[in-house]
Amino acid sequence: MCGIVGFTGKQQAAPILLDGLSKLEYRGYDSAGIAVRDGESQTEVVKTKGRLKGLLEKTNEGKSIFGTCGIGHTRWATHGEPSEANAHPHMSDDGNVVGVHNGIIENYKELKEKLLRKGYTFYSETDTEVAIKLVDYYYNKYEGTPVDAINHTLVRIRGSYALAVMFKDYPEEIYVARKDSPMILGVADGESYIASDVPAILKYTRNVYYIGNLEMARVRKGEITFYNLDGDEIENELKVIDWDTEAAEKGGYEHFMMKEIHEQPKVVAETLNSVLKDGEIDLSSVGLTEEIIKDISEIQIVACGSAYHVGMVAQYVIEDLARIPVRVELASEFRYRKPILHKNALVVVISQSGETADTLAALREAKDQGIRTLAIVNVVGSSIAREADNVFYTLAGPEIAVATTKGYSTQLMATYVLALQFAKVREEIFEGEYKDYIAELQSIPEKIAKIIEDKERIQWFASKYANAKDMFFIGRGIDYATGLEGSLKIKEISYVHSEAYAAGELKHGTISLIEDDILVVGILTQPDLYEKTVSNLVECKSRGAYLMGLTTYGNYSIEDQAEFTTYIPKVDPHFSSALAVIPLQLLGYYLSVAKGLDVDKPRNLAKSVTVE
Numbered sequence: 001m002c003g004i005v006g007f008t009g010k011q012q013a014a015p016i017l018l019d020g021l022s023k024l025e026y027r028g029y030d031s032a033g034i035a036v037r038d039g040e041s042q043t044e045v046v047k048t049k050g051r052l053k054g055l056l057e058k059t060n061e062g063k064s065i066f067g068t069c070g071i072g073h074t075r076w077a078t079h080g081e082p083s084e085a086n087a088h089p090h091m092s093d094d095g096n097v098v099g100v101h102n103g104i105i106e107n108y109k110e111l112k113e114k115l116l117r118k119g120y121t122f123y124s125e126t127d128t129e130v131a132i133k134l135v136d137y138y139y140n141k142y143e144g145t146p147v148d149a150i151n152h153t154l155v156r157i158r159g160s161y162a163l164a165v166m167f168k169d170y171p172e173e174i175y176v177a178r179k180d181s182p183m184i185l186g187v188a189d190g191e192s193y194i195a196s197d198v199p200a201i202l203k204y205t206r207n208v209y210y211i212g213n214l215e216m217a218r219v220r221k222g223e224i225t226f227y228n229l230d231g232d233e234i235e236n237e238l239k240v241i242d243w244d245t246e247a248a249e250k251g252g253y254e255h256f257m258m259k260e261i262h263e264q265p266k267v268v269a270e271t272l273n274s275v276l277k278d279g280e281i282d283l284s285s286v287g288l289t290e291e292i293i294k295d296i297s298e299i300q301i302v303a304c305g306s307a308y309h310v311g312m313v314a315q316y317v318i319e320d321l322a323r324i325p326v327r328v329e330l331a332s333e334f335r336y337r338k339p340i341l342h343k344n345a346l347v348v349v350i351s352q353s354g355e356t357a358d359t360l361a362a363l364r365e366a367k368d369q370g371i372r373t374l375a376i377v378n379v380v381g382s383s384i385a386r387e388a389d390n391v392f393y394t395l396a397g398p399e400i401a402v403a404t405t406k407g408y409s410t411q412l413m414a415t416y417v418l419a420l421q422f423a424k425v426r427e428e429i430f431e432g433e434y435k436d437y438i439a440e441l442q443s444i445p446e447k448i449a450k451i452i453e454d455k456e457r458i459q460w461f462a463s464k465y466a467n468a469k470d471m472f473f474i475g476r477g478i479d480y481a482t483g484l485e486g487s488l489k490i491k492e493i494s495y496v497h498s499e500a501y502a503a504g505e506l507k508h509g510t511i512s513l514i515e516d517d518i519l520v521v522g523i524l525t526q527p528d529l530y531e532k533t534v535s536n537l538v539e540c541k542s543r544g545a546y547l548m549g550l551t552t553y554g555n556y557s558i559e560d561q562a563e564f565t566t567y568i569p570k571v572d573p574h575f576s577s578a579l580a581v582i583p584l585q586l587l588g589y590y591l592s593v594a595k596g597l598d599v600d601k602p603r604n605l606a607k608s609v610t611v612e
Contacts, residue, residue, distance in 0.1 A: 009191025354382020462590030486584030
């Protein structure tokens with residue numbers, strides 16, 4: 001959720017920190033601040049409530065703050081309301097220690113009481129101020145190094161954290177520590193960078209270290225030293241990010257979301273091609289051998305938000321093609337219900353960032369039970385990628401808009417690949433069918449592109465219905481799962497109340513909510529279920545609903561009932577969600593634009609939910 005940046009080098013730090021924070025705005029925040037140190041002088045801290053624009057104005061875009069070492073932060077309020085006082089960075093009473101923090105410190109109240117007894121005072125309501133002053137306390141008590149002080153602090157903290165701290169006695173250095181909250185460190189040309197996500201430093205370097213869980217680091221100009229919690233030096237491997245800088249820029253589009261919608265044909269194709277070899281699926285890079293696949297007795301898919309909706313689609317596809325039981329779980333519920341897992345189960349966790357707190361916790365629960373885990377993630381070196389037994393990397397590149405589009409589509413393609421390979425290895429489909437299904441997957445990128453080309457029709461419809469107060473999405477089977485994602489898109493960025501229901505459930509209570517002019521979107525891509533869903537739409541229309549149909553070319557009879565219909569190219573019904581979701585993404589986008597809302601940074605939402 002929150003964003004961290006840091007820099008130490010030869011250049012002025014403030015402009016770099018502000019630029020990095022601007023690249024993290026998509027993560028969601030309600031206040032921002034930076035702290036810059038110029039040699040031996042006092043640290044200058046500037047903070048503001050609200051958008052980064054206020055911080056830019058206060059600092060004259062960084063030109064009025066001088067120093068070559070600094071840290072910055074965008075805050076998402078957890079402890080204490082959004083305010084300038086609660087914004088990061090926070091300082092110790094004498095200004096000796098200044099720092100920023102992502103995460104939640106669960107025992108901050110008891111730590112605060114201890115510090116109050118030791119004579120410390122507090123100006124904010126945050127758990128972060130407690131952490132910074134605890135570091136200061138141990139630094140003074142033991143008269144040791146910053147590593148010693150941070151080490152003593154961390155063993156007394158319960159919760160999650162990514163910390164970046166500066167000490168007055170070490171004016172050109174930054175010290176960092178991590179537990180369960182993401183952080184990366186970059187080096188280039190005798191300078192060093194800190195960030196909570198790749199886009200913040202992609203402009204400056206592609207050479208990064210992913211600091212491990214329960215590790216600390218000393219960051220100097222062009223040099224980074226790692227430590228374990230005992231304070232012993234450890235080695236960490238330098239990685240090279242293969243995203244190009246243009247991928248994190250708008251590229252002429254008004255919003256990142258529209259840019260990322262247009263990128264879907266390319267990234268979906270690249271994700272598929274990454275595991276295709278000589279016309280067949282090759283999962284050697286994932287680490288799933290035929291022997292492993294044959295031994296799996298059941299699959300548990302665990303995820304949050306849109307990734308959970310991917311799992312819902314995958315459940316239908318995998319069970320039908322591979323004939324293996326699949327259960328889909330919300331990650332936030334998985335570990336709390338004390339799941340019973342078969343020893344030969346496969347737990348598949350899905351996360352774009354690879355840092356989703358609940359999904360990471362679910363992964364660890366499965367591993368604690370000795371169950372094989374497979375991660376579908378987009379970020380190399382992320383926590384989930386490092387801890388899972390097997391990893392299927394999607395090749396979506398950086399996704400900046402909070403509402404996922406290309407992340408969802410590449411995850412969906414990954415699950416289609418798994419479904420086909422499981423079906424083939426377990427001999428549930430013939431060789432000819434296998435080849436036909438692969439050909440269908442290969443056709444999807446071009447078909448997505450054709451849907452996007454016809455986006456003006458969706459734009460027209462969205463502008464007509466921009467004042468909608470309530471929407472319902474209905475469908476059966478895979479279409480119901482697609483509707484869940486479509487409904488979420490509407491909620492996320494247009495703030496319209498929206499729900500998705502299995503069409504057959506309408507009569508079991510939901511239809512009582514249908515009244516004049518409520519928009520009901522019917523998704524009808526499954527031939528065997530088409531007529532039944534049309535009947536459900538007619539029931540809604542008879543009660544005053546305004547109907548939108550989403551179906552494949554050729555099903556023109558829906559136009560007799562629906563006031564507006566949009567079409568997708570024909571594809572094997574197993575894979576229809578990959579196409580049907582595109583008009584729903586566009587509908588959410590254009591509704592948001594028509595209402596004049598902030599498409600890329602919707603209120604109250606963050607891109608990566610890294611705290612529980």
